[in-house]
Amino acid sequence: MQTLSYEAFAGRIDPESLCSGSIFGAIPAEVTEFLLKNGRLIALDAGDTLYRYGESGEKFSVVCEGHIDFYKKHDGQISLTRQVGFGEEVGFVSMIALHERTGDAVAGEAAVVLEISTELFASLHEYYPAEFGILLLNLARDLARSVRKLSNSVVELGTLN
Numbered sequence: 001m002q003t004l005s006y007e008a009f010a011g012r013i014d015p016e017s018l019c020s021g022s023i024f025g026a027i028p029a030e031v032t033e034f035l036l037k038n039g040r041l042i043a044l045d046a047g048d049t050l051y052r053y054g055e056s057g058e059k060f061s062v063v064c065e066g067h068i069d070f071y072k073k074h075d076g077q078i079s080l081t082r083q084v085g086f087g088e089e090v091g092f093v094s095m096i097a098l099h100e101r102t103g104d105a106v107a108g109e110a111a112v113v114l115e116i117s118t119e120l121f122a123s124l125h126e127y128y129p130a131e132f133g134i135l136l137l138n139l140a141r142d143l144a145r146s147v148r149k150l151s152n153s154v155v156e157l158g159t160l161n
Contacts, residue, residue: 001048004041004112013064013112021087022145023062023138031131035124040115044068044107050090055101057094059117063087066111072103081153082146083108092139095121 009015015036018024024032042061044050050061053073061068068090070082081103084090090105095118125132 001045001050002043004043006037006041009036009041009064009112018062018064018087021062021064022142023087023089023135025087025138026134027131027138031124031128031135034128035116035120036114038120038123039117042113042115044111044113046107046109048107050105050107050113051101052104053101057091057097057099057101059115060089060091060095061105061113061115062089064112064114066107066109068111068113069106069108070103071106074102078103081150089139089142092143 004012015032016029018032019027019029041064042050044066050068063084063086065086067086068084069080070084070090071078072081082090084105090113091101094101124135
């Protein structure tokens with residue numbers, strides 16, 4: 001795992017391409033750049049751990065390249081419940097619910113993520129309130145899609161317990 005500068009990131013990934021992902025959709029380039037320059041850009045190799053079960057949920061990440069696998073832990077069991085791809089988020093639920101991580105987030109392949117802390121999230125609200133609203137809507141939509149996929153899995157298993 002390695003922190004990238006904005007310049008190194010921009011040399012690797014076109015920042016404007018992030019607008020085609022679900023989290024940054026309809027967000028102006030100026031605001032995306034604000035988040036990229038003030039957030040933490042992290043390059044991960046396949047198998048690197050972004051965060052672990054029980055850690056603080058004071059930030060979330062948007063996948064800019066590659067994918068992150070989320071392994072949910074519950075009652076002594078662990079299961080891969082999500083593969084988080086380009087433009088999607090991981091960790092938002094813990095941040096917004098003010099609880100610790102409920103599983104491990106591991107790079108399923110080489111990946112780059114943008115980590116957005118609670119402080120940066122608050123700054124976005126302060127400096128770009130309208131765009132903050134759009135980002136929040138995008139985050140809620142992404143979360144709703146995840147809930148739908150997981151509930152479909154429950155139906156496929158045929159039981160709630």
